[in-house]
Amino acid sequence: MKTLNIDVAVIGSGSAGLPAFRAAKAAGASVVLIEGGAYGTTCARVGCMPSKLLIAAAEAAHAARNTAPFGVHVDGGVRIDGREVMARVKRERDRFVGFVVESTESIPAEERLIGYAKFIDDNVLEVGDHTRVHAKSIVIATGSSPYVPAMYQALGERAVVNDDVFAWDDLPRKVAVVGAGVIGLELGQALAWLGVDVTMLGARGRVGPLSDPAIKDYARRVFSDSFRFEANAQVEAATREGDSVHLRYRDSAGNLRDDTFDYVVVTAGRRPNMDKLALHNTTLELDARGVPVFDPVTLQAGNHAVFIAGDANNVLPLLHEAADEGRMAGHNAAQYRNASPALAPLVRRAPISLVFSEPGIAMVGARHADLAAGSFVTGEVSFEDQGRSRVMLRNRGLMHVYVDAASRRFVGAEWIGPDAEHIAHLLSWALQMNLTVDAMLAMPFYHPVVEEGLRTALRNAAAQLTAA
Structure with missing residues (x-):
């Protein structure tokens, strides 16, 4: 077996691992990148990019069906070719993956190892059956995998996760989506708009990441127009019947229902990939999930020369957060070349979360649920009568902005509405700049744009503060 002595070993070549590798190199460390699976990030292969390709097809179908209110009539029905839809999803997905693979393979071969890594002790890794790596420090950037409860594992290939959806050659006739989180909502609406009969079975009233009761209730009503949405369902039994799945569940009203589906799409969350690392061979303290206990500021596991970044730590499983964490983990890991490593803190950007629905x-x-009662005012706007939104016939939505009552500083927002992804960026910049509601209202607003709705919400909040 080959032996390699190195400053930093990075396990995983995804959205956190690649930035960790580059940051450690930039700090002057010798680094090796270890990958057990195929190159290409979760985002490119089975996450952000293929899901947006499916959503784009769904939006095209939805738009084609809804031209009549503009006086534009499409004679005949809209025909969706599921095979063509999925062929484009996979073709463009492979193109995005190719860019990532090309970038990874541009790393010199002597700085890359192929094979699953397992710990022999705190600073020694065995990669496959061919290399033993002695590292001064290690970055764990192994990502995460979809969680499938035991009830659905027994369904075999008829229970799928989002990874599997993008391998379909054609669209199914009828599916149940279990879980009403971000992935569930995006896939559920996209499949429904592409002609699939969709039933979504949520739990505990969850609607994506929302915590504001009014916004959550509005969003639930919106999604109920796209598919059967049971936000408080309880699945009691799931059985395989040939090429179908039979589900018995209680709906949101407590009524017992039986239905049959082609597939169950399980979107019950993700879990960090730790099972192949043999962490029991280390002295690292592990939490209940089997993840090393770590400092969220430095990403260091205890006092060990081990750092955890990206979805593997499950703090904020978003691509931009994974990249930031990877860079900081790589930088801090490189400090272990020195006798007294000086670790830098991770400075997080303003929190931003999106669901690419319509x-x-x-x-x-800040989430509504995390704000102390009485410490803030809520500015509201409905997009139902907002000018530009109504012009485009996209006038559905409700927004709440939260402003600190003492400092008048903008602290957070939750909403559903048109062009939410773009308004979210404006608000995240305002938050990161610590702007007050007055400073935000002093910014330019063009006419007519959807952002005028945001201005209405801000004015509402400012008026409450002035009247107080």
Whole structure:
């Protein structure tokens, strides 16, 4: 077996691992990048990009069906060719993956190892059956995988996760989507708009990431127009019947229902990939999930020369957060070349979360559920009569912005509405700049644009503060 002595070993070549590798190199460390699976990030292969390709097809179909209110009539029905839809999804997905693979393979071969890594002790890794790596520090950037409860594992290939959806050659006739989180909402609406009969079975009233009761209730009503949405369902039994799945569940009203589907799409969350690392061979303290206990500021596991970045730590499983964490983990890991490593803190950007639905869902800054009652005012706007939104016939949505009552500083927002992804960026920049509601209202607003709705919400909040 080959032996390699190195400053930093990075396990995983995804959205956190690649930035960690580059940051450690930039700090002057010798680095090796270890990958057990195929190159190409979760985002490119089975996440952000293929899902947006499916959503784009769904939006095209939806738009084609809804031209009549403009006086534009499409004679005849809209025909959706599922095979053509999925062929484009896979073709363009492979193109995006190719860019990532090309970038990874541009790393010199002597700085890359192929094979699953397992810990022999705190600073020694065995990669496959061919290389033993002695590293001064290690970055764990192994990502995460979809969680499938035991009830659905027994369904075999008729229970799928989002990874599997993008491998379909054609669209199914009828599916149940279990879980009403971000992935569930995006896939559920996209499949429904592409002609698939969709039933979504959520739990505990969840609607994506939303915590504001009024926004959550509005969003639930919106999605109920696209598919059967049971936000408080309880699945009691799931059985395989040939090439179908039979589900018995209680709906949101407590009524017992039986239905049969081609597939169950399980979107019950993701879990960090730790099972192949043999962490029991280390002295690292592990939490209940089997993840090393770590400092969220430095990403260091205890006092060990081990750092955890990206979806593997499950703090904020978003691409931009994974990249930021990877860079900081790589930088801090490189400090272990020195006798007294000086670790830098991770400075997080303003929180931003999106659901690529129509209308879109967005959250910026503090969640409504996390704000202390009486410490803030809520500015509201309905997009139902907002000018530009009505012009485009996209006038569905409700927004709440939260402003600190003492400092008048903008602290957060939750909403569903048109062009949410773009407004979210404006608000995240305002939050990161610590702007007050007055400073935000002093900014330019063109006419007629959807952002005028945001201005209405801000004015509403400012008026409450002035009247107080």
